[in-house]
Amino acid sequence: MSVWLFYCLGPTDREGMWDGAMETPEEEGRTFMQVISEKYSPENFPYRRGPGMGVVVVPSGPQGSPMKDRLNLPSVLVLNGCGISRAGDEGEIAAFCAHVVELDLSHNKLQDWHEISKIVSNIPNLDFLNLSSNPLSDSVLEPSCAEAFVRVRRLVLNNTRVSWETVHTFTREIPELVELFLCLNEYDSVTPSAVPCPSLRLLHITDNNLQDWGEVRKFGAMFPGLDTLVMANNNLASIQDPGDTLRRLFPNLRTINLHNSVRARL
Template sequence: MLHFASSICDREEQQAQDPSPAAQRCYGETEMEPPCGRSFMQVLCEKYSPENFPYRRGPGAGVHVPPGPQVSPMKDRLNLPSILVLNSCGISHAGDESEIAAFCSHVSELDLSGNKLDNWQEVSKIVSNVPQLEFLNLSSNPLQASILERECAGTFSGIRKLVLNNCKVSWETVHTLLLELPELEELFLCLNDYENVVSSPGCFHSLKLLHITDNNLQDWSDICKLGTMFPCLHTLVLANNNILAIDDLAGSLARLFPNLRSISLHKSGINSWEDIEKLNTLPMLEEVRLLGIPLVEPYSTEERRKLTIARLPSVSKLNGSVVTEGEREDSERFFVRYYMNVPKEEVPLRYQELVRKYGKLEPLAEVDLRPQNQANVHIHYEEKVQQINVRLDQTVAEFKKQLKTVVQLSTNNMRLFYLDREAPYGLEELKFSLRALHSYNVRDGVEFYVEPKIK
């Protein structure tokens, strides 16, 4: 094991066993209660030791620790990238803060998901010693019972992207963080069992993207609170919440979400086309995701997409796929024809708008393009002609078996010719036993000639 990594681990084990006040202050523990689990610094040394993470040399390759205000004499023995992934490593506390500062001064992204961090003070000890940190993932750490003091939250001030999925953190904790993160642009609050949204005393203009999927939100009034808190949102992901309806009282959507470009209502409870049409009041909306909602279940895949596109004239991307100009016109024409014979009281307002655009369209002619399954054909053998019905999906070999009882010849002693009088080629022998009859363009009235093989 790397000497430096071992020395840090040994020192931490000694401090954990030492009931001295200094050791207690370092770990924030009460007397005789050493920290459980592994320290951030211990895991860092093990994972990124030269043995496990060799330094690579050459242009554009390798990782290094640039000089910082606090430099460890052993810094050249540990190779750290600027993006650290320490997920599911059993981390429960920070460890030696001076060593974190020495080795992590250049780190910009840190993934601590799936660890055992249950105290915001320990998280703060790590973050406060990573001055360049912009991305922090704390997903699936048991932080729900820990109280976050505002002074502690101040150490997160430089973070731009924060992931708190499945941490079960309270809205009070979220508000405390938001007050201290003036540059936060992306926030992930998924899987936190939220049944409602608690309003914050202030609003936060820096946030552009909010993922709050897989919670228990139902009432649109809670979504309005998000608009009040985050007036500059570009992207709002509400998937897997049981939102039943969209309200636009007094033009609230445009007022609360003036910059929203993308919204996901995937697997929500929306069950009304009128609710979908309310999204048109969002002035900047470009992308919508609406898969898995009760509203579209009765429709075919084609109907779902075309009826939705026709109702959302400003949307340029639906369910992840770009809406081209051609597809939009096809969808709008489809929409007009779809509702042209519907009772007046059931015709949506959008229908009249599109009739003014395209006029009253004629119904499309129904053309069955499916291949013919059977045909009545004439069989010529010797001086006889017999009409039979044949399946066109069968092979030439199977057709010959069918003809055995008609011409009284074995299949091995049978030559079979096909005559299409509309074609200029004359008789064509069917030589390929595995070829299907429909590939010869067989249809009603064509003629087959059977001859015995000459021995």
């Protein structure tokens, strides 16, 4: 067994720790494990002392493993814009990422849900996953694949152009999904789900093209526990329901953000 120290990044520490995170690599087909091996090697991410430091026990890898004895991973991994398109060695992911709770994979080249599921299924404590700006519009998410996301509670799918069918697969298969981000996906309508998602509390669906309030009403049945609905920068013609109807449609809604979304109110 090898013992590793990791530094828990705070909100202001996540960006700018590694120059490679801000650059898009020229080569195609980089793996998740290749990138974390480079970013979190002691040369690029040295051991830290002080508040937020913890201890992680990681099983030693196979003899001659390139990952053995040289990774220093925090519990929050920020791997945005790294050219990742594949998972890599699943055994290595499981060995080094068991303590990871937040993962930012935005602005990569992931276009296959099966590859993403290989990553997520080997991070058992993952609570937050950001997949924004990955080319996922043409990828079909099978229910068996979505089961890998079962522990995720906060999911960001901004600017992925994922279909409503994909969204519904997630909301069916993730029993404790609390926050869902669907911004910049060019939605002009909402396809209702036959199975509601009562756990969802926060829905961000800003910067789409929803124009008919009738489409928004569908969220009430889809997400009956919804507490906060953020719909800024859409293009609604009007809100057609009086207050008592809104309370019936959204019984738990406390906050709705329609900034720059409603052209008129009736």
